[in-house]
Amino acid sequence: MGIGHHLYRKREKPCYLSLITDAYSKKIVGYNVSDNLNTESSLVVLRLAVKHRRNKEIPLIHYSDRGLQYCANEYQKTLNKNEIQPSMTQNSDPYENAVAERINGILKQEF
Numbered sequence: 162m163g164i165g166h167h168l169y170r171k172r173e174k175p176c177y178l179s180l181i182t183d184a185y186s187k188k189i190v191g192y193n194v195s196d197n198l199n200t201e202s203s204l205v206v207l208r209l210a211v212k213h214r215r216n217k218e219i220p221l222i223h224y225s226d227r228g229l230q231y232c233a234n235e236y237q238k239t240l241n242k243n244e245i246q247p248s249m250t251q252n253s254d255p256y257e258n259a260v261a262e263r264i265n266g267i268l269k270q271e272f
């Protein structure tokens with residue numbers, strides 16, 4: 162799974178769309194719109210993705226950047242509890258998380 166964020170600018174205040182995408186099927190398996198990028202709003206997305214997980218026997222890798230919300234103890238505990246292996250980009254290079262960047266690019270073009 163890959164995770165991505167997309168910022169939408171509204172006149173009043175920004176909105177953040179957080180996504181978890183299944184890297185194999187390219188389906189969005191979790192999403193949330195929030196007014197911030199804090200850990201709790203990111204946990205909403207992760208919990209939604211876990212809830213809709215079909216085959217719990219297949220090992221999962223959660224690939225993300227090194228955002229504070231993904232490094233947070235509660236986020237890492239949720240990954241561990243659900244036997245999901247975390248993996249993070251090394252240098253915040255967009256090419257290292259191509260699945261998330263592709264979805265973000267599509268949303269930017271369509272929006």
